[in-house]
Amino acid sequence: MLNVLLANLPLLLKGAVVTLYLSAASAALAAVIGVAVALLQLYGDPVTRAAAHVYLYVMRGVPLLVLLFAMYYMLPYTGIDVGATAGGIIVIALYFGAFMAEVFRAAILSVPRGQWDAARALGMYGRLLMLIVVVPQALRIAGPPFVNTCIMLVKGTSLVSIVGLWEVTMAGRQIVERTLAPFQVFGGVAAVYFVICYCLSRYGRWLEKRVSYVH
Amino acid sequence: MKLDFNFILRNLPTFLEGAVVTLELSALAILCSLVWGLVVVTARTAPSRALALAATGYIELVRNTPVLVQMLFIYFGSAVLGAPLSGFAAGLLAMTLQNGGYMAEIYRAGIEAVSQRQVEAGMALGMRRHEVMSIVVLPQAIRKVVPPFTNQAIVMIKDTSLVSSISVAEMTFHAKLLTDRTAAAYEVFLTLAALYLAINAIVSAALRLLERRVAIPT
Numbered sequence: 001m002l003n004v005l006l007a008n009l010p011l012l013l014k015g016a017v018v019t020l021y022l023s024a025a026s027a028a029l030a031a032v033i034g035v036a037v038a039l040l041q042l043y044g045d046p047v048t049r050a051a052a053h054v055y056l057y058v059m060r061g062v063p064l065l066v067l068l069f070a071m072y073y074m075l076p077y078t079g080i081d082v083g084a085t086a087g088g089i090i091v092i093a094l095y096f097g098a099f100m101a102e103v104f105r106a107a108i109l110s111v112p113r114g115q116w117d118a119a120r121a122l123g124m125y126g127r128l129l130m131l132i133v134v135v136p137q138a139l140r141i142a143g144p145p146f147v148n149t150c151i152m153l154v155k156g157t158s159l160v161s162i163v164g165l166w167e168v169t170m171a172g173r174q175i176v177e178r179t180l181a182p183f184q185v186f187g188g189v190a191a192v193y194f195v196i197c198y199c200l201s202r203y204g205r206w207l208e209k210r211v212s213y214v215h
Numbered sequence: 216m217k218l219d220f221n222f223i224l225r226n227l228p229t230f231l232e233g234a235v236v237t238l239e240l241s242a243l244a245i246l247c248s249l250v251w252g253l254v255v256v257t258a259r260t261a262p263s264r265a266l267a268l269a270a271t272g273y274i275e276l277v278r279n280t281p282v283l284v285q286m287l288f289i290y291f292g293s294a295v296l297g298a299p300l301s302g303f304a305a306g307l308l309a310m311t312l313q314n315g316g317y318m319a320e321i322y323r324a325g326i327e328a329v330s331q332r333q334v335e336a337g338m339a340l341g342m343r344r345h346e347v348m349s350i351v352v353l354p355q356a357i358r359k360v361v362p363p364f365t366n367q368a369i370v371m372i373k374d375t376s377l378v379s380s381i382s383v384a385e386m387t388f389h390a391k392l393l394t395d396r397t398a399a400a401y402e403v404f405l406t407l408a409a410l411y412l413a414i415n416a417i418v419s420a421a422l423r424l425l426e427r428r429v430a431i432p433t
Binding site (some may be wrong): 057058060061062063064065066067069070073074077151155156158159161162169172173176180181182183186187189190192195196197201 | 275276278279280281282283284285287288291292294295357373374375376377379380387390391394400401403404407408411412415416
């Protein structure tokens with residue numbers, strides 16, 4: 001029964017490495033986008049604030065798959081050629097960047113007002129106040145929801161298989177076409193995602209506990 | 216970039232044909248996962264440890280694997296078993312299984328938000344455990360979880376686009392065929408995105424109205 005899975009394990013693990021790479025790259029990029037959009041939303045002028053709002057609205061209302069299709073079908077007509085892998089990473093990062101923006105915005109807003117006041121009373125202002133007082137506390141609050149968004153992102157990377165990028169889901173589909181053993185193979189694919197996401201969710205819960213000790 | 220609006224108008228019936236399937240699948244999946252989530256949360260909070268453990272394992276399993284892989288598992292798996300499901304049925308089943316897990320967690324948050332004193336008060340009035348649950352706790356819990364439920368409903372509407380990959384002719388599927396045939400990528404995908412935005416805007420506005428209607432007055 002499980003021979004099929006064992007025989008194709010090396011290929012699946014190769015796919016798993018690609019999935020990890022895609023996830024890590026797009027999570028890093030999404031975090032940068034998230035912080036930038038959150039800051040623009042909170043402290044930007046009305047124009048950038050409106051732009052951030054439109055960005056969030058579109059990303060929350062349009063499916064990731066449609067954005068991926070749009071990227072792969074529309075971009076060639078504009079003459080921009082970023083390559084399949086980079087394109088996938090950028091689209092995933094843009095999509096989940098919107099969710100990250102919400103995470104960071106909520107985290108900055110949930111730093112107690114008294115901390116800002118205390119810092120100002122000590123003569124801090126502007127960048128100094130943000131860097132020394134607000135950001136370290138906000139990052140601690142943002143930890144658990146950030147990890148949750150990363151879990152969504154890892155699962156989201158499976159969609160790039162539909163637009164033809166080779167990662168673990170695509171590897172699974174290829175093996176099934178050859179072996180006609182969908183239960184074993186897709187079970188194996190699911191196990192790969194489960195291991196990654198379950199570790200992340202344990203880590204998230206551990207972070208959550210640490211945060212709740214402080215408060 | 217110049218958009219050909221005539222092209223969009225000409226092909227609008229195709230999009231709407233797909234939109235009907237998207238809406239059908241969304242509505243069915245949301246309803247089924249609401250019911251399934253209630254079953255899962257009942258098991259999750261049951262006094263029996265084995266049942267609670269099984270439900271927890273189930274929730275972890277469906278929430279930590281992609282819904283696309285679940286769809287492929289069910290779609291191709293059912294064919295091997297000799298009882299092939301249609302893409303629509305496989306998609307509906309996968310979405311119900313996954314989102315039932317999410318819904319169960321949402322319900323649980325709502326149940327935990329109801330004060331323990333109300334449970335004790337119900338017990339003191341001589342109600343049984345299931346009566347306290349169905350008469351006192353759940354009606355309040357459900358009213359409290361309308362906002363996270365709205366979020367999950369939007370996620371589900373977006374996830375219906377995935378069934379295009381198991382050959383269900385919904386909106387994204389039609390859009391892809393149309394692009395393959397006409398190469399009018401801008402027109403097709405901008406229309407598609409606008410349609411999804413419109414559906415989600417309408418659904419979230421409707422659910423926000425519901426939220427205000429059922430909010431527990433303080």
